Amino acid sequence: MKEILISLNQTQKVRLQAALQHLDELASQVSSANLAVTVADTIPVNNEDGILKGHGTTEFDGQVVATLCGIVERVNKLVYVRTLRARYKPEVGDIIVGRVIEIAPKRWRLEINFSQDAVLMLQSMNLPDGIQRRRTAVDELNMRSIFEENDVVCAEVRGFQHDGSLHLQARSQKYGKLERGQLLIIPAYLVKRRKQHFHHLEQYGVDLILGCNGFVWIGEHAEPIDSEVLEDRDKIPKDKHRDTPLEVRRNICRISNSVRLLSALGFALSVEAIVDTAEASKSSNVDIKDMLGAEFYVQTAEREVQRRASLLKKKRFV
The missing domain is CATH 2.40.50.100 (RNA polymerase II/Efflux pump adaptor protein, barrel-sandwich hybrid domain)
Incomplete structure (x- = not known):
């Protein structure tokens, strides 16, 4: 478990140590076959x-x-x-979140928490107008209007090229620029590869993207624009400069603190664990800023012990 660098009183230290010890015992029982x-x-x-x-x-x-x-x-x-525990190793099909660090001819270079930067080619993404056509010199000149430095982008790992560079693709409406949210960087081994990495938390009005590279995005929910709507520019919503509602901002912060908390405890991230932590903070009347306090840290560890113990008990009865 990752050491938690917060101020704990003696009672909290004993409770946390007991919880972590129980978690180790439960982990050894689960992995006894290995x-x-x-x-x-x-x-x-x-x-x-x-x-x-x-x-x-x-x-x-x-x-x-x-x-x-x-x-x-x-x-x-x-x-x-x-x-x-290991560094991120890209695999074809991985959903990743990255930050644009350079605009080069016909490509963007992205930081993705890997030993080298990734490349997103202009031809490997959908154009803003949604029309499938060859990329022209005009498109290359307008690259900065699509992504610019420090923009957060979601994409998919396409593969490695012969020169060793990692190439991405964003040929889907679910990929592209991410706005109105927070980007968190956590150890990549805490994010397991799953069938679904895009999550819409309807009760919070928030989108959650768990990048396989350890970049986690929490932002205001954005409905994907249909290809038919893209053909008619008058139907595209012009709310780029609209402010995010205050309640949604609070929800983003609450989900973000849940991710920070689980990461600091060394727990694997899943949408269920993140939502359970956020709901526990609301039911306990814990303020958003107090979610990173010592008491809620200990309560989260104790709650994880109960959850894993109940799962282990169910497996034994099956």
Whole structure:
């Protein structure tokens, strides 16, 4: 668990320590079928022939030894170590959120919390008019009217090119520029790959995007513009300079603090956990600014213990 750097009184320290200890015990019960190893630990392979040593393993004195801390995984004859905490490694199809840092000829360069910047080509995104056509020199001159420096953009990983650069694509109405919200940067390993990374929290009027790269966006809900509407520019809503309602701003801050809180505790982020934390703060009459206080930190850890214990109990009865 990540250490929490907040001021706790003695009672809160005891409660938090007990909660984290219970979480470790529950985690060990869930992962009892998988072997946890540290560096230099021997991985038992039962003297099998033809064992393939994968990532995080090596051979020493005729034994398979771990070179990383993590969980031992096996796929047929392949043995490898899956690290629990690691930097973001892009995969094709990942939903990511990035920030524009440079406008180059026919492309934008984005910071995506990776070892190198990503590239979004002009030809790999929809034009503002929505018409499918070849990109012209005029489109290249107007690139800054689409995205400019420091804009927050949502896109999908398209793949790696022969030169090693990471390319993105935004050929869908759900991708593009993100406005009227907050961008949070958390450790990428806390965001698990799921079928759905776009979430509309109707009760809050907020859109939540959990980027696989650890960039999380919380903003005012924006309805995607239909392609038929794009063809008629008069139907496009002209509310670019409209202020975000105060209640929606408060909801954005409450959801953002829920993400910050779960990240500081080292809990994996899911839309269910984020909404539960926000609802718990409202039901307990915890003000938005007090969600990052010591007492609510401890209460969140204790609530997670109860949730995981109930899930484990259900699995045993199934």
